[in-house]
Structure formats: C-alpha cells, structure tokens
Amino acid sequence: MDRELLKGSTPLLLLSLLSEGPMYGYQIIETVRTRTEGSYTLKEGALYPALHKLEAAEFISSYWETQPNGRERRYYAVQPAGAAFLEAKKREWKQFVDMVQGFVGPRG
C-alpha cells in the first residue's frame, strides 16, 4: 500500500474512527491494525501529532478518564466541526472514487 497516500489520509481516518465513539491512543492503534489486517500500523510518532492537530483545529476534544484499576487514559471525541468536515470529505471521496472507477473500473 502507498504509505504517502496513507499519511495524508491519517486525519480523516482518525476522524472516521472517532465518529464511532470516543477512543484512547492505544485503542486507535489496535483498531487500525485489526481493520487493515495488519497491513497498516499507526505509530505513536504519527498518531499523537495527528490527534493533537485535530484537537488544535477543534475538530476533536480530549479528556482524561480514570479506569476502575486506577489508571488514567486520555480519550478523544469528535466535535460538531469535525463531524461536518468528515461528512464533506466523505462526499468528495465518493465523487473521486466514482470518477476514477469510470476510467479504471470494469466497463459495462
């Protein structure tokens, strides 16, 4: 898989995951690994800067939550501006896929 393409898509990938519900860092890494069947591993040096950028843009927010075992985790949750941005990008993505499909897809 083209890693450059994936790098540019990380914010959208994260927004998409967080739109399913709040998640903490390692949970995101594991979810990405599971869903891509191990073909894409999000490293800490890419994940946290991307999350912090999304937070700086107010597309997501974060909060610390104490677990029953006393440990703390920082959760990230999508904000209305982030949800709106994701929807707009999904529409653009669909248009792009449809357009490319018209050239490289099977011809009827």
Next chain:
Amino acid sequence: MAAYLGEVELGLSPLPRRRRKELIRELEANLIDEAESLGLASEAAIGAVLDAKEAPSDIARELVATETDSSRHRRRTKLLAGGAVGLATGGYLLILGLVLNRPWRLSMSIGLALGLAVGVGIFWVRSHWQRMNPAARVLLAMALGTLLATPMGFIMGKTFLWTWLSYGTFAGYLVERFQSGRKPVGWIMDNLAFTALLFSLATVQQKHWFLEWSDWQLVLRSMLFNFVLQVGVWGGLHLHRLLDGHWLLKPNRA
C-alpha cells in the same frame, strides 16, 4: 520504560513544562496499555518492544514540530476569523457613516472592537469549553462576548452606553450557534430576537420608550447591522474551518 520516556521528555524541552508533562503522561499511558495488552510483565520484555519502536528523539521531534505548527496556525486562524467579523461590521458602519455623515473613526473603532476583541477573544477561548453541553457553551460565549464588548460602551464619549454590550452578547451567541449549522429561519429568528433585545435595553437605558415603531428606518438599520454581524461571524467560522481543513490535510511528516 522510564529511560525511554526520559529521552522523549528531553526532546520535548522546547515546550512549556506543563505541556511536556501532559504529553509524557499520555505516551506513558499508551505504553502501559500496550504492555498490558501483550501481557508483558518483565522489564526485558517491555524493553524489547520499545527497541522496535521509533527512536524517542523522533517522537519528540514530531510532537514539538506539531505543537509549534499548531500554535502558529491557531494564532493565524483566530485573527483572521475575528478579522472577518471586524471587517464586516466596521465596513458596513463605514458605508453607513458616509451616507449619514458620521465620523469614520467611530465605524473603525466599532469594527476593531467587535472584530478583534469580541471575535478573536471568543474564537480563542472557546476551545476550553468544548466538552460542555451546547446550552452552557452558548451561555458562556454570550457572557464572554458581553465582557469583551465593554470598550464599545465608551465609544460614544464619556457616557457609558451599555446597549452596545448587546452586540458582544450577540456575537458570542452566534459563534456557538453557528457551530452546528443554522437554517435560514434560525437566522431570521435570531435577528428579530436580538433587535427586540436591543430596543428593550435602549428603553431601560433611556428611561423612556425608546422605539417608535413608526421609525422604520431605525428598526431596519438595527436589523441590517445584526444581519451584517451574522454574516461576519458565519464568514469568520467558515474561513476558520477552511483554513483548518487545508492545514490538517497537509502531510505532517517528511
């Protein structure tokens, strides 16, 4: 793990201490989650996992670069979004001032106060109350907008006109209300409500029934100014989001 985190922290030295501690706390939580998930208990096993990770200095460099870039981006977008509010209201008042032969300095002062103080101020601070419920956010934004509009009360001279504060209240309300979209009917209702509020405040301030409904020009001008403020805040928010979107999709890593 302590040594690994210590090296990351060393690389984070350009950042303020509080932020540095928070980033390390988050990374530590991540590493403990990973160790637990993999069932690692011994230092040797954890060390082997850490050896396979990115170098601490690389993680620190990415984090520092993002923090610096974020601060720059935040400053620029807040200023531009607030500037849109100031440009819309100041520009409108400038044109109105020319038509009504009023001093241009007044229009510029109002534009600056509304745009820079109220606009930038609310755009800047609102990130701190993001996790509150929507009603509380609207109330906080209105309170802050009112407070930041205080200089506008002195704009007409020595007498403090607190009716001007209502524009700060309205701007604060709009910033939060427009966050999740607003239908045209919402725009109309907001405009009518704040125009009515303005005239009610003017009545209390002047200690007599301020509004003669026959003076339709005054009503129209107030509604028009409120509409310009609505457009300014809406435009500022959209500009903010547009810049955020471009910035986010810019690749972070070389």
